[in-house]
Amino acid sequence: MTSNAPAPRPDPAEAAAIWRALATVVDPEIPSVTIVELGIVRSVEPEGGDWVVAITPTYSGCPATRVIESDIHEALAQEAPANVRVRTVLSPPWTTDWIAPEARRKLREAGIAPPRHGAPDAAGTAVPLQRLRGDRDASAPTGAGGGDVACPRCGSLRTTLVARFGSTACKAQYRCLDCLEPFDYFKPY
Amino acid sequence: MADPIPDDRQLFDYVLRLADNGVVLAQRLGEWVGKGPALEEDIALTNVGLDLLGQGRMWLAYAREIEARHAPPGRDEDDLAFLRDSGEFRNLLLVEQPNGNYADTMARQFLFDQWHALLLRALSGSKDGRIAAIAAKAGKEVRYHVERSADWVVRLGDGTGLSHRRMQDAIDALWMYTGEMFAVDAVERQLIAAGVAADAAALREPWRSSVAAVLAEATLATPADGWMQGMNGRGGKQGLHTEHFGHMLAEMQILARSYPGARW
Known part of the structure; x- marks a missing residue:
């Protein structure tokens, strides 16, 4: 050449x-x-x-x-x-905002709640204090995700955070208060 | 012996500080594997550790490139992590403190996470593009660390009499390691002036106010600033470590040192 x-x-x-x-x-x-x-x-x-x-x-x-x-x-x-x-x-x-709509559907079918849109601002330290307690209070309408994370099985919005890290670092563990099933939530990134 | 990397000496040192905080705290969190107080916690601790190790690797890879400009090919990630002695590590004294009980581990995480998030946010505007890129990425992960450790401080602080006492004891005992996070030495001063490093002193007030808010929510007292460890250029950032560090390093490095070049 x-x-x-x-x-x-x-x-x-x-x-x-x-x-x-x-x-x-x-x-x-x-x-x-x-x-x-x-x-x-x-x-x-x-x-x-x-x-x-x-x-x-x-x-x-x-x-x-x-x-x-x-x-x-x-x-x-x-x-x-x-x-x-x-x-x-x-x-x-x-960012999880780049996950295609088709993949979001597949995640749901695999039992994983897809991330909500709007990746959070990186690295603010001001944790809203009500979130800390809201997470553990199943009756609270909006915990750290309760209220806007829909159960991938039954679609209920009555869900509650169990742990901020699930089977992998990218997921949190949630529980559905209606069908009572635990599920993974793909956290916004 | 001639300084192998005279021009980038300070940058190399600074990037090692960032790397070693991640690598060392990841090692401490890894010590909990299989011993967490609940399955979810065992998993969460190690996931946080994985994030920090991944971030540490990105910083180490950059450190290698800086070193390679002057002494090619430069030490790779494994060499830097496993073949440096205690005096060559640049992590904060806080992150090398032993795990203790669960309150000790979560208090250490809380004090560090709050600082780490502020630091990364500042560094995401660094004039060094690589530092800015790694910081922006790591900041997305640390956001979840911050929430989790603050949650545990509140959960234990505002829990039972025993959990309250242990969390207060842990915060009190670790407080003397927090001063070092805001101490600016000659290495940082020049890099701050160049717009490369974050001004750690400027993080102190925002750190203090958000730490105090969580401690108040947790019904815990914010300690008064007393004598601080690692100040005046004599701390972890300069390679002077607490007695716990050598023991931790021995366990972390034994395989790589006993079987050089081991692969699996």
């Missing part, structure tokens, strides 16, 4: 193949949703003759992150053109 050879014109069919490959990668913790639906894949762009897939991590300590990265490489190796690189970007940080 000579140094002044023009970069090959990006072929849109290649981009489509890359997106198809990425759409086969699922979250190992929630296998019904793909990483594209979760908003982990930010872009697929041509760069100097290569394709660059930009991905963004979800929770900093999420053990699934490494699995997802290796699954991405595997899927791309099988389905996509050879000149693809994967780049991790931190900013802007991932």
